[in-house]
Every structure is written in structure tokens, then in C-alpha cells.
Amino acid sequence: MPEKMIFAPMVQENGKPFTAFQKPVGEKGRYVAGDWVEPESIPVPSFGVILLFSDDDLRYSEAGTYSTKDRKLYTIDxxxxxxxxxxxxxxxxxxxxxxxxxxxxxxxxxxRWAGNADNSV
Structure with missing residues (x-):
């Protein structure tokens, strides 16, 4: 088996902060007026390299096509x-x-870009 390529230092050197939203551990959703409501996610500071897709990535994908607003994310966590x-x-x-x-x-x-009314891009 080949040795692993070491990218962690590149992520640490070139990464940018972002926020990951995690569901609270042990909390379950509940019904409110007959509708199921998930527990509110907790913002967690994270760090990684977030890249645009190349033209080749946008053209050739096993999962279909990507949008120019979608990103590749490299992270240690x-x-x-x-x-x-x-x-x-x-x-x-x-x-x-x-x-x-x-x-x-x-x-x-x-x-994937989560495009909604709050995102003006």
C-alpha cells in the first residue's frame, strides 16, 4: 500500500475559517402544532480550504453537473x-x-450552494 500524501499542513497554511452547523448531541426534534421541528443546529468554528470547481470538474462529474456556486472542501475534521x-x-x-x-x-x-432568499449571490 502506498504511503499517504500529507496535505494537512497545506490545509493549515492555506485554509480559511468557516462555520459548520452541527445538530446537538442527544437532542431530538419535537412536534410543534402538529409539525415536526428539528433541534436548532449549533454553529461550530471550523477550518479548511474551500475551492471553486475547475472547468473540467464542472463538465465531467459522476453525480451529474455542478453549479459554479458549488465548492470543493478540504478539511482535517x-x-x-x-x-x-x-x-x-x-x-x-x-x-x-x-x-x-x-x-x-x-x-x-x-x-452544494444552499441557495435561498438569504443568499444574494
Missing amino acids: PLEQGQEIEYKGIRYTVQQFKDYSDYADVFIYVA
Whole structure:
């Protein structure tokens, strides 16, 4: 088995802060007036490299096509699919985990733009 590529120092040197929103541990949702309401997520300061997709990434994707507003995220800390993050005031949803754990020491994700009325971009 090949040695792992060491990307953690690159993430630490070139990364930027972002906010990851985590569900509270042990809290469950509840019904309010007959509607299920999930517990409010807790903002957690995080750090990573958030990149635009290249033209090739935008053209060729196993999962279909990406938007120019979607991002690649390299981080040292694991995230969960469906988890929301915020970077520069824009919300993204972690949609995909690219498992390179046999080859690299970082987690690589696809973060889809969560486009809503609060995002003017």
C-alpha cells in the first residue's frame, strides 16, 4: 500500500475559517402544532480550504453537473453528509464525501450552494 500524501499542513497554511452547523448531541426534534421541528443546529468554528470547481470538474462529474456556486472542501475534521456550512456569509450543504482516506490525510467534500432568499449571490 502506498504511503499517504500529507496535505494537512497545506490545509493549515492555506485554509480559511468557516462555520459548520452541527445538530446537538442527544437532542431530538419535537412536534410543534402538529409539525415536526428539528433541534436548532449549533454553529461550530471550523477550518479548511474551500475551492471553486475547475472547468473540467464542472463538465465531467459522476453525480451529474455542478453549479459554479458549488465548492470543493478540504478539511482535517470530518463532516457529515447533509450538514450545513457557511463561508463568507453563504450557506452550503455537504453533499458528497470523496473517500481518499487510503491515500491522503484530509477529508474531501463537495459542498452544494444552499441557495435561498438569504443568499444574494
